[in-house]
Amino acid sequence: MLLLPTHTVTVLSRPSPTRDRQNNRIVDWSTATRTSYKGRTEPLNSSETVQQGDQVITYLTCFLPPSAAVTEYDRAEVDGVTYEVDGKPEVQRGHGPLAVLAYQRVTLKLVTG
Numbered sequence: 001m002l003l004l005p006t007h008t009v010t011v012l013s014r015p016s017p018t019r020d021r022q023n024n025r026i027v028d029w030s031t032a033t034r035t036s037y038k039g040r041t042e043p044l045n046s047s048e049t050v051q052q053g054d055q056v057i058t059y060l061t062c063f064l065p066p067s068a069a070v071t072e073y074d075r076a077e078v079d080g081v082t083y084e085v086d087g088k089p090e091v092q093r094g095h096g097p098l099a100v101l102a103y104q105r106v107t108l109k110l111v112t113g
Contacts, residue, residue, distance in 0.1 A: 006041065008037070008039075009037050009077070009078055010035065010036045010037075010076065010077040010078075011074055011075075011076050012032035012033070012034055013032055013034075013069065014027060014029075014073040014074050015027060015028060015029070015032050015033075035068075035069060039064040042060065043060060044059040044060055045058070045059045046058045056112050057110070058109070058110045059086065059108065060108040062107070062108050063105055064104045064106060065102075066091050066102040068104050070085060071088075071089070078108070083108035084108065085109075089105065090104065091104045092104070092105065
C-alpha cells in the first residue's frame with residue numbers, strides 16, 4: 001500500500017530506439033522523459049553470482065500512485081541509483097471507501113559487476 005511515501009521515485013520513460021553507425025538499435029537514455037512521484041520502496045532480494053565474474057543483483061519493490069505512468073520498458077531512479085523496471089507493473093485498486101488505498105507495485109532491478 002502507498003500509505004507512507006518514503007522516497008521520490010523518478011521514472012525515466014524509454015525513448016524511441018535509434019540506429020548507430022553499424023545499424024544497431026540503441027536507446028539513448030539521456031533523452032528520456034523524467035517524471036517524479038512520491039512513493040515507497042522496500043528491499044526485496046539481493047543475490048551474488050560468481051560464474052563469469054562477480055555480479056550482484058538487487059531487487060526493490062516500489063509502490064507508486066495508481067496513475068503513475070510506468071511500463072516494463074522504463075527505468076527508475078531511487079536515491080540517485082538507476083534501476084530497470086523488471087516485469088510488468090501491477091495496479092491494485094480498492095473499491096468503495098478503500099479506493100484511496102489503490103497503488104501500483106513495480107519491481108526494480110539493479111545488476112552490478
